Amino acid sequence: MPSRFSRSVNVDDFVTVNRRRLLGALGAGAALTTVGSLFSRSVWSQPAFGTNPFTLGVASGDPASDGFVIWTKLAPKPLERGGGMPGKPVEVEWLIANDEAMQQVVQKGKSIAHPELGHCVHVEVGGLEPARDYFYRFAVGGELSRVGRSRTFPRAGAAVAQLRFAVAGCQRYEAGYFTAFRNIAEERFDFVFHYGDYIYEYAALRPGSKSAWPIVRTLPDEPGETFTLDDYRHRYAIYQLNEELQAAHASAPFIMSFDDHEVVNDWAGETTVKQMPREPFLLRRAAAFQAWYEHLPMRRAQLPKGPDILAYRRLVAGDLLAVNVLDTRQYRTGTTCGARVMAGCAEALEPNRTMLGDAQERWLYGSFKSPGARWTLLAQQIPIMRQDRNPDPNIFGPSMDKWDGAVAARDRLFNAVEQSKLRNLVVVDGDVHLNCAGELKKNFDDEQSATLGVDFTATSISSLGDGIDIDNRLKTLMQQDPHIKFYNRQRGYVRHVVTPERWQADYQVLDKVSTRDGRMSTRKRFVVENANSKLLDG
Ligand code: FE
Ligand code: CA
Numbered sequence: 001m002p003s004r005f006s007r008s009v010n011v012d013d014f015v016t017v018n019r020r021r022l023l024g025a026l027g028a029g030a031a032l033t034t035v036g037s038l039f040s041r042s043v044w045s046q047p048a049f050g051t052n053p054f055t056l057g058v059a060s061g062d063p064a065s066d067g068f069v070i071w072t073k074l075a076p077k078p079l080e081r082g083g084g085m086p087g088k089p090v091e092v093e094w095l096i097a098n099d100e101a102m103q104q105v106v107q108k109g110k111s112i113a114h115p116e117l118g119h120c121v122h123v124e125v126g127g128l129e130p131a132r133d134y135f136y137r138f139a140v141g142g143e144l145s146r147v148g149r150s151r152t153f154p155r156a157g158a159a160v161a162q163l164r165f166a167v168a169g170c171q172r173y174e175a176g177y178f179t180a181f182r183n184i185a186e187e188r189f190d191f192v193f194h195y196g197d198y199i200y201e202y203a204a205l206r207p208g209s210k211s212a213w214p215i216v217r218t219l220p221d222e223p224g225e226t227f228t229l230d231d232y233r234h235r236y237a238i239y240q241l242n243e244e245l246q247a248a249h250a251s252a253p254f255i256m257s258f259d260d261h262e263v264v265n266d267w268a269g270e271t272t273v274k275q276m277p278r279e280p281f282l283l284r285r286a287a288a289f290q291a292w293y294e295h296l297p298m299r300r301a302q303l304p305k306g307p308d309i310l311a312y313r314r315l316v317a318g319d320l321l322a323v324n325v326l327d328t329r330q331y332r333t334g335t336t337c338g339a340r341v342m343a344g345c346a347e348a349l350e351p352n353r354t355m356l357g358d359a360q361e362r363w364l365y366g367s368f369k370s371p372g373a374r375w376t377l378l379a380q381q382i383p384i385m386r387q388d389r390n391p392d393p394n395i396f397g398p399s400m401d402k403w404d405g406a407v408a409a410r411d412r413l414f415n416a417v418e419q420s421k422l423r424n425l426v427v428v429d430g431d432v433h434l435n436c437a438g439e440l441k442k443n444f445d446d447e448q449s450a451t452l453g454v455d456f457t458a459t460s461i462s463s464l465g466d467g468i469d470i471d472n473r474l475k476t477l478m479q480q481d482p483h484i485k486f487y488n489r490q491r492g493y494v495r496h497v498v499t500p501e502r503w504q505a506d507y508q509v510l511d512k513v514s515t516r517d518g519r520m521s522t523r524k525r526f527v528v529e530n531a532n533s534k535l536l537d538g
Helices: 002-006 019-026 028-038 179-187 229-240 243-251 278-295 357-368 407-419 472-480
Strands: 058-064 067-073 090-097 105-113 120-125 133-140 148-151 163-168 191-194 254-256 313-317 321-325 375-379 425-429 435-441 451-457 484-488 491-498 502-510 520-529 532-537
Touching: 058 133, 058 148, 058 243, 058 313, 067 090, 067 133, 067 148, 090 120, 105 120, 120 278, 148 243, 163 179, 179 243, 179 491, 179 502, 179 520, 229 243, 229 278, 321 357, 357 375, 357 407, 407 451, 435 502, 435 520, 435 532, 451 520, 451 532, 472 484, 484 502, 484 520
Parallel strands: 058 254, 163 191, 191 254, 321 375, 375 425, 425 451
Antiparallel strands: 058 067, 067 120, 090 105, 090 133, 133 148, 163 491, 313 321, 435 451, 435 484, 491 502, 502 520, 520 532
16 A cells, blocks of 8 residues: 555645545545546555665754754765766655654554655655654654654744754855754754755865864865755755754754855845846756755745745744844845945845845735734844944954844844734744854944844854853943953854743854864853843853
């Protein structure tokens, strides 16, 4: 029965829909005849690889109250073109269990890994119970994947006592070891928000290369810059061979976003700082988005259509937290003043500048009037708080690649928050390779003006190398920008612990990423109390 079904998948069924749902929707007979007649090609149902094909690990993502996505990608020879896979579809089995030993199986099914999508597997699992752990595993050709842990969200509206999640991103391979992901794995979070820069597209650097960045290791194969789908696939494979990253994915569901380096440095809308012509850039963006989708636990709604992808979305955890994943790259007006760090950029003040685009702005602001949860989270890429008061860009300065490069867009967001009387707004982001925490002021020039929310910027996993605690430039900036309460330039992640009465943010930093034995500690703790958008020392 399962094998008959697996040969009867709809032509669109490269993402396997929960089998019971599909059969329920169509009626079992219809599924086997009507759908089956639409599509038939030989599926390699008893493959033999000679080696375990689950070299890139497993992952889960986008939790709902009844399930999540589980992901893997077959690659017996991960750094070879095509991952060492033959050019035909392969049938993969999956299991969901109550226990880590995979003894109490609650669901199982089969999915087809297609060569067009690099033999990735995405299963949208449904029918599970809310707010609890599950475990999953894949099998093919007698080979087993590792076991992953995932977790469902609480049901919308249900009372939730506490949620724990991490915010992480910016993991340049050559710049340091991914030790922070080992710490994330050990924490077994409810979820991890990854804000982007999961890969870097640059040509490989070696230790000793001329670079502004400390380089502690080189990419296997020493590839050039990524341009084509195969280039991006190869880059993801290099990154995902990393055991710390695999352990983090296997420990908790990830809510994924992308920033610039999944495509190319500082891209915005249909433009790049190197001013690539639009058409070739969009082809590159399409390749980059496909590789992103193939390698990460995304729902089918996030399958790219050419150069376009729907990456903004909302996930609600009980009555406690509404997670709004934003896309600040794809719908931007374009790069502002070449995305430079500078003062006095006139483009940044243009009233029609947008970060989110009209449709996403409407979607977001429309939710503010009835957010449906105690805390509203904007899970996005780049700092919103102003960092632009220093007139000397040689000291530090406003980056035109961030919200400082689209002041009118930030004002529209703040106006929507204020008009909706939205309380308990928390923004998380990264991208700048430092830790930062600040209050979002209605008027950043007036310390007495209303505080509309708080902004927690997470440092990088490895980008920019070991770093230091704080330097004179950051001290100067903090004096000039009193809404900013904390800076730190070490590597790590931010742990958020959310309850109905308070939000706690712990800045977890490593003493070094240049060796594998970096030690993690809590550098700073902030607390935000319910209905009071003020950063308090925790
Ligand atoms: Fe980065
Ligand atoms: Ca970035």
